Amino acid sequence: MGGAAVAVESGQRFEAAGFGVDVVGGVHAEIYEGLPGCANVGFVVDGTVYHPGDSLFVPPSQVETLLVPAAAPWLKLAEALDFVRAVRPKRAFPIHDATLNELGQEYFDDWLGFKGGTEYARIPVGEGVTIC
Secondary structure, three states, X not given: OOOOOOOOOOOOEEEEOOEEEEEEEEEOOOOOOOOOOOEEEEEEEOOOEEEOOOOOOOOOOOOOEEEEEOOOOOOOHHHHHHHHHHHOXXXXXXXXXXXXXXXXXXXXXXXXXXXXXXXXXXXXOOOOOXXX
């Protein structure tokens, strides 16, 4: 990939497309019974948008927008709810939901809207949102 990909680790900061990006976390969420995990970092973009990757790491500083994992072999709905409540963002949008059918997405969305404690919405495929 030449210079198109650069390895980073937790604690580093870099710039991408004019945005400042802080690298946080470092460990993938536990999948099952303490099996050895793998490296996983999250990204806080311009101090406002947080993409946790495959983790439930709570960043050290407040973020306005959280991209919350919605489905994964390692994730339970209760963990996603606890994660959103711990991060306390102004708003949250789901990610990692390709394994959910429409009913599963609806259940997740209803629970996050009911118990997430933040503004929550699903971004329809092919559409975008303005977050600033």
